[in-house]
Amino acid sequence: MTALLELKNVTKLYRGFAAISDVSITLQAGRVHAILGENGAGKSTLTKMMAGAVSPTSGEILLDGKPVTFASPGEALRHGIAMVFQETSLVPSLTVAQNLFLGDEKVFNRLRGLYIAAQQFLQSLNFPVDPAANVSALGAAQRQMVEIARAVRKNARVIIFDEPTATLTPEEKHHFFELIERLKARDVAIVFISHALEEALTISDTITVLRDGQHVITDATSAFDRDKIIRSMVGRTLSDQLYNRDAMRPTRPYGRKTLSVQNLSMGRLVRNTSFSVYAGQVTGVFGLIGSGRTESFKVVSGVAKRNFFHGGIVRLFGKAVYYRIPRPAVRAGIAYVTEDRKVEGIFETMSIAESIHIGALAADKGGSWIVSRRKMRELAARWSKALSIRAIDSNARVLELSGGNQQKVVIAKALVQDPRIVIFDEPTRGVDVGAIAEIHEIINGLADQGLAVVVISSYLPEVLNLSDRILVARQGRIVEEFAMDEASEEKIMYAAVH
Amino acid sequence: MSGFLKNVNQEKVVFLLFIVIFILFSVLLPGFLNANNLVLLMQGVSVLGILGAGMCVVVIGRGIDLSMVATMAISVAWALQLNGEGMSLPLALAIGVGVALFVGLANGLLIAYAEIPPLFATLATSACVYGFGRFFLIHTDLVYVTPGVGMLVELGQGRVLSIPMPVIVFAAIAAIVGAILHFTKFGRFTYAVGDNYGTARVTGISVRHVLVGQYVLTSLVAFVAGLTQAMAISSMNTRISDTLLIYDVILVVVLGGVGLSGGRGGIRNVVVGTLLIGTFLNGMTIMDVQYTMQNAIKAAILLAAIMIDTIINPRDEQTSQHGDI
Numbered sequence: 081m082t083a084l085l086e087l088k089n090v091t092k093l094y095r096g097f098a099a100i101s102d103v104s105i106t107l108q109a110g111r112v113h114a115i116l117g118e119n120g121a122g123k124s125t126l127t128k129m130m131a132g133a134v135s136p137t138s139g140e141i142l143l144d145g146k147p148v149t150f151a152s153p154g155e156a157l158r159h160g161i162a163m164v165f166q167e168t169s170l171v172p173s174l175t176v177a178q179n180l181f182l183g184d185e186k187v188f189n190r191l192r193g194l195y196i197a198a199q200q201f202l203q204s205l206n207f208p209v210d211p212a213a214n215v216s217a218l219g220a221a222q223r224q225m226v227e228i229a230r231a232v233r234k235n236a237r238v239i240i241f242d243e244p245t246a247t248l249t250p251e252e253k254h255h256f257f258e259l260i261e262r263l264k265a266r267d268v269a270i271v272f273i274s275h276a277l278e279e280a281l282t283i284s285d286t287i288t289v290l291r292d293g294q295h296v297i298t299d300a301t302s303a304f305d306r307d308k309i310i311r312s313m314v315g316r317t318l319s320d321q322l323y324n325r326d327a328m329r330p331t332r333p334y335g336r337k338t339l340s341v342q343n344l345s346m347g348r349l350v351r352n353t354s355f356s357v358y359a360g361q362v363t364g365v366f367g368l369i370g371s372g373r374t375e376s377f378k379v380v381s382g383v384a385k386r387n388f389f390h391g392g393i394v395r396l397f398g399k400a401v402y403y404r405i406p407r408p409a410v411r412a413g414i415a416y417v418t419e420d421r422k423v424e425g426i427f428e429t430m431s432i433a434e435s436i437h438i439g440a441l442a443a444d445k446g447g448s449w450i451v452s453r454r455k456m457r458e459l460a461a462r463w464s465k466a467l468s469i470r471a472i473d474s475n476a477r478v479l480e481l482s483g484g485n486q487q488k489v490v491i492a493k494a495l496v497q498d499p500r501i502v503i504f505d506e507p508t509r510g511v512d513v514g515a516i517a518e519i520h521e522i523i524n525g526l527a528d529q530g531l532a533v534v535v536i537s538s539y540l541p542e543v544l545n546l547s548d549r550i551l552v553a554r555q556g557r558i559v560e561e562f563a564m565d566e567a568s569e570e571k572i573m574y575a576a577v578h
Numbered sequence: 579m580s581g582f583l584k585n586v587n588q589e590k591v592v593f594l595l596f597i598v599i600f601i602l603f604s605v606l607l608p609g610f611l612n613a614n615n616l617v618l619l620m621q622g623v624s625v626l627g628i629l630g631a632g633m634c635v636v637v638i639g640r641g642i643d644l645s646m647v648a649t650m651a652i653s654v655a656w657a658l659q660l661n662g663e664g665m666s667l668p669l670a671l672a673i674g675v676g677v678a679l680f681v682g683l684a685n686g687l688l689i690a691y692a693e694i695p696p697l698f699a700t701l702a703t704s705a706c707v708y709g710f711g712r713f714f715l716i717h718t719d720l721v722y723v724t725p726g727v728g729m730l731v732e733l734g735q736g737r738v739l740s741i742p743m744p745v746i747v748f749a750a751i752a753a754i755v756g757a758i759l760h761f762t763k764f765g766r767f768t769y770a771v772g773d774n775y776g777t778a779r780v781t782g783i784s785v786r787h788v789l790v791g792q793y794v795l796t797s798l799v800a801f802v803a804g805l806t807q808a809m810a811i812s813s814m815n816t817r818i819s820d821t822l823l824i825y826d827v828i829l830v831v832v833l834g835g836v837g838l839s840g841g842r843g844g845i846r847n848v849v850v851g852t853l854l855i856g857t858f859l860n861g862m863t864i865m866d867v868q869y870t871m872q873n874a875i876k877a878a879i880l881l882a883a884i885m886i887d888t889i890i891n892p893r894d895e896q897t898s899q900h901g902d903i
Contacts, residue, residue, distance in 0.1 A: 383780055410782025424776035429841040430769070438770050441763050442782040449763045493781060 083145070084109045084269045085130060085161065085238050090139030092125055099125040102139070103295040105288055107238060107269040112260060114272045114284035114301070117313055122293040123273045127240045130271065131163035132156030162231035163240040164224065172216035176202075176209055176226050180233060205229055205262075228259065232268075239263065240271040245279055250577060257283055277309050289313055292512060331564045332548045335360030336397070338501050338532035339380065344392035346384060349375040351556035352392070357501060357534055362527045364547025365536040365558075368576055372556035373536050374419060377503045381416035382409035383424075396501075410443055413500035417491055419509055419536070425490040426478045432489055433460030433474040439493035463492040467522060484515025491522060501532040508542060520546060540569050552576050589835035589847050591886050595879075596854040603861040610864060617742060623830075623856035624744035625807045629823075630830035630848040631748070631755045632799025637831050638759065639792045640772040640840025641689060641696035645681060645704035646827060648819035649797050650804030652711030653677035655721040655814040657805075662724040675801055681707055682797030686790030708819045716816060723812045734809025747806045748852075751799060756845035764791055773841030822873070829876060830855055833883050854879075 085107040092100040100122045107113055107130075115123050128134040129141070132150025140147050143159055150156040153163065170179045177191075177198035198211035207225045215223060224244060231239050245253050260283055263270055274280050280287060281301060288298040289312040296312045339357040344350055350372045357363045367373035378384040380394055382403030393400055396412060403409040406416070418424045427435050437456040460474035467488045471481055478489050487507065494502060504523060508516045523546055527533045537543050543550055550567050552560040552575040560575040604611040629646055636643045657674030661667055681703060688699040712719075723731065736743040759765035767788045770778040779785045808814040834851025836843030855876065862872050 381780075405784070406780050407782045407784045416780060418780060424774070424780045427770055427773040427777055427841070429773045434766075434769075438766060438778075438783070439781055441766055442778075450761055451763055451766055497782065 083107070084143070086142040086145075087126070087129065087136075088140050088142060090126075090129055090136040090141070092122075092129065092134060093137045098293050100129070100136075100290075100293045103290070103293075105295070105298065107271060108286075109237070109269050110264050110267045111285040112264060112270045112272055112283055113286045113288065114274065114280035115288050115290065116274070116277065116280055116309060117290035117296075121290040121313070123290055124242060125293075126290065127163065127242060127271055127273060130156070130238065131161055131240055133163070157234055157236070160235060160237035161240070162234060162236035162238070163242065164227045164231060164244060165242055170215045170223060170226060170230075173214065175212055175214055176218070177211035179215055179226055180211070180230050182230075201233060202229060205232065205259075224256070225259075232263070232266075236268065238269045238271065240273075242273045244272070245274060245276060253279075277306055280309075281306065332361040332527060334358045335530060335532070338397060340395040340398070341376070341380065342393045342395075343390070344376060344379060344394065345387045345390060346372075346375055346379050347387065349556055350379060350386070353553075353557035354392075355551055355558040355561075357532050359500075359532045360527060360530045361548035362523060362533045362535055362546050364543035364550040365534060365553060366538070366540060366543045366550060366572055366576060367536075367553030368538065370555075371553040371576065373538075373553040374505055375556075376553065376558070377416065377505065377534060377536060380409075381414045381503055382406040383416055407442075410497055410499075413498070414503070415494035415497055415499035415501070416503045417494050417505060417507060419506035421483075421486055421490055421510070426486055428479040429477070431475045431477055432464065432469060432471060432481075433457055435478050435489050436460050436463050436492045436496055439496045443497035459496065463496060467492050467495075468518060482512055482515070483510040484512045484519070487511050487515070487519060488522075491519070495526075499531070501534070502526055503534040503536070505536045506538065507535060508537075508539075540572060543572070544569065589843070589850055592833055592835060592847075592854055592883055593850050595883075596850065596857060599854070599861070600857055603857065603864075607861060607864050610861060615860065615864075617740070617745075619856050619860040620745045620748075621742045621810075622859060623852050624742075624748040625803050625810070626823075626826055626830055626855070627748040627848065627852035628751050628799060628803040628806060629827040630834075630852055631752050631845060632796040632803065633827050633831045634836045634843065634845060634848045635755060635759070635768065635799075636696070636792050636796050637828075637836050637838060638772045638841060638843060639768045639789065640775070640838075641789070641792065642700065642828070642838075643685060643793060643796045644697070644700040644824055645685060645707060646796060646800040646803075647821070647824045648704040648708040648711075649678055649681045650800040650807070651814060651816045651819045652707050652716065653681070653801050654804035654808050655816050656711065656715045658721045658723055658727075658808060658814055659716055661726045662722070664726075667727060667730065671805075674805075675798065677711075678797040678801035679794060682794035683790065685797070686793035689793065690786035690789035704819065704824075708816065712816055719817050720813055720815050721808075723808055723814075727809070730805075731809050731812075734806055734811070744806050744810055747802065751802060752845050752849055755795075755799065758795070759844055764788065768792055769841050771840075826855070826876070829880050833880055835883075 083106045087103065087105045089102050089104055090100060091098060091102055103126060105126070115126065117123050125134055129136050132153045132155055135149070141149065148159065150159070171182065174182070177194045180198050180201065181194055195211050202209055202211060207229055209218070209222050209225055215226065218226070228239070245256060260270060272280065272284055281304065284301045286298065287301050287304050287309065289296040289309060291313060336359045337356055338359045341356070342354045344353050353372065353376055365373050365377070375384060379386045383406050385404055386392060394402065396414070401412065427438065430438070433456050436459055437451070440459055441451065457474065463469070464474055469485050469488045469492065471485060478486055481489065507519050507523065511519060523533055523535060527548070535543065535546050544567060548564055550562040550572060551558045552562070552572055554576055562572065609615060633643060633646060653674045656677060657670045660673060661670040685700055685703055688694050688703070689696050733743055733747065738746055759768060767778070767783050770781070770783055771785050771788050775785060804814065830851040831848055832838060833854060834843065834847030834849070836847045858876070858879070859872065862875065867875070
């Protein structure tokens with residue numbers, strides 16, 4: 081067994097914050113190496129280093145025992161290292177065949193020849209994909225197959241999968257695992273990042289666990305079981321506090337019906353969905369990617385527009401409302417805390433105080449049209465304390481904070497608007513472990529105060545821990561509702577995928 | 579001083595550069611460091627500074643207004659012409675303001691509602707405003723200031739405590755724009771929209787209204803700049819919108835450190851940028867450097883300032899994704 085790719089003591093600093101610190105890992109040909117860890121443990125950063133998308137601040141990368149540096153993913157690919165991303169990197173407007181041969185076209189391209197070659201190649205891999213189909217018309221699983229086929233065609237010796245099974249149905253998963261076996265037989269080294277521990281236990285040969293950017297343990301898979309992995313992932317019994325529901329905590333009773341949605345539709349993402357949200361409790365929303373869980377609530381909060389015809393009805397406290405933009409929704413008391421902080425959560429040039437203040441101003445809670453710096457500082461001090469935002473002072477830039485503190489600023493910016501319903505979309509994505517508990521506490525506190533709280537999450541334990549009732553989304557609609565005492569991981573997952 | 583050095587940014591680099599050049603010129607150039615010349619220096623760039631103050635509003639909002647010069651030329655020239663034809667001064671000025679308001683509104687609506695990139699929208703309105711104005715409204719390229727303007731001529735030619743009025747207008751406009759940006763809700767929202775449009779929208783800011791407001795404000799400032807200029811030289815040449823003046827305005831704004839990526843900088847940056855350019859132009863004029871050469875040197879300074887800024891404050895992934903404008 082020879083070491084194919086070796087990372088030695090690699091460290092990656094982002095603005096002085098170590099995303100990966102002093103990690104060593106060795107990949108071997110024909111073996112599946114699972115990398116596990118919590119959100120924000122550094123799995124993605126580590127694998128991106130292997131694939132040349134991120135260059136290490138220090139440490140070295142050895143390929144076949146020789147030190148290499150990759151300036152770009154393209155260069156890594158030429159060395160035989162391919163990465164299959166969570167969001168695929170295919171060109172949607174081109175056909176499967178064109179995507180397969182992208183970058184290798186001859187000067188004079190004969191499309192027919194391309195299709196024939198692609199057909200033969202896909203058949204050799206036993207992939208049922210039409211080479212003449214546009215990639216935009218393919219489902220998630222087929223896209224992934226194309227992506228994998230492309231990696232294989234480039235003679236990749238290392239293939240990195242980032243959450244490959246998140247979007248797949250059980251049957252597709254089965255195919256995927258078969259494929260992994262075939263790749264193993266071709267002596268490809270496979271890296272596998274997943275949240276699904278059972279999958280990792282089933283298909284991997286070696287498991288590495290990361291925590292907060294640091295290497296915890298690497299061992300043969302046979303030496304692990306589920307409990308051991310979780311213990312190493314969270315390091316302390318914190319996992320119990322974080323994701324195991326406190327059995328003593330009673331389910332909160334239904335309050336007033338805050339939000340009632342009927343037959344909501346938006347393009348292909350939200351299809352005729354209906355659900356309700358009640359005050360004084362946490363409504364968990366679970367769904368896989370593409371289930372329309374985020375989009376449904378974006379329509380409710382005016383961030384996205386529902387269909388013009390037959391768009392459905394949204395009722396807030398019994399009154400029909402139609403928001404085309406977020407502003408009226410914000411004024412009516414709907415706060416949406418985004419899943420994508422960078423795009424619609426933070427102001428990167430602003431300080432903590434300025435960000436929170438903007439939230440107050442936008443909801444017309446900040447007084448007249450002249451702003452008071454003194455009030456801004458008071459506001460910031462109050463909310464920093466309430467949400468325990470940790471920074472040198474409230475003049476620190478939001479961009480320089482850790483993920484958890486950034487998220488708290490985004491939450492403060494929403495809460496300062498005095499909302500009546502708060503929608504948290506993936507509230508702990510990219511948040512360090514310590515802050516997860518605090519954010520959960522904030523969410524619980526809001527429900528206890530009598531607000532209607534919605535938590536959208538693709539992480540089942542989080543939904544199970546926080547919610548008083550759980551909605552499950554699949555293919556653009558809410559398909560099932562569970563009360564807490566009847567909910568279990570299996571039931572919810574079953575509803576989400578079938 | 580250590581605090582000064584710790585947070586080096588383009589504004590400080592440019593300010594240091596200004597001081598160094600100022601001292602250099604003072605020592606090397608006879609006739610540079612005397613009161614008369616310094617007044618002249620400021621007077622020479624005050625209109626540019628006013629335009630810069632207007633421009634910085636839209637640039638902070640991650641936009642740009644290429645139609646400023648055309649707006650100032652046509653709105654002021656028409657007002658002057660109407661006044662010359664016998665219309666009362668307040669009414670003529672009101673019409674001039676109306677034109678500026680209209681152009682600003684058009685820019686804002688095109689950018690905020692039709693979602694045309696500011697670069698193209700204002701480039702188009704610039705050509706439209708000049709073309710329409712020159713064809714339908716204004717009879718000659720050059721419109722002279724007639725005695726009908728009365729005391730208003732002091733706006734360009736008067737002095738208060740031996741400081742020329744244009745300099746005072748520049749200071750006043752800078753103070754007003756600075757106050758708007760810093761102390762009003764509109765100003766804070768301008769920064770928010772420029773920093774991150776998506777976040778501003780989700781937070782509940784009426785982003786479109788803010789955008790329209792920015793372009794209206796910029797156009798109004800352009801009118802003031804045009805009026806000051808016309809009064810100072812007793813005429814308004816509409817051909818000014820064919821010149822490279824607009825690029826000088828952008829130069830002043832960007833040189834001072836108002837980032838084209840939006841949300842960064844403020845009125846101070848514009849003042850610093852204006853000072854540096856003023857010093858340079860004045861010094862080069864004393865040294866009898868040719869106009870074309872002056873342009874080349876200006877461009878070199880701009881590149882140097884931006885390069886230094888990029889080295890000190892590396893662009894992050896976000897800007898490289900979205901591009902600078």
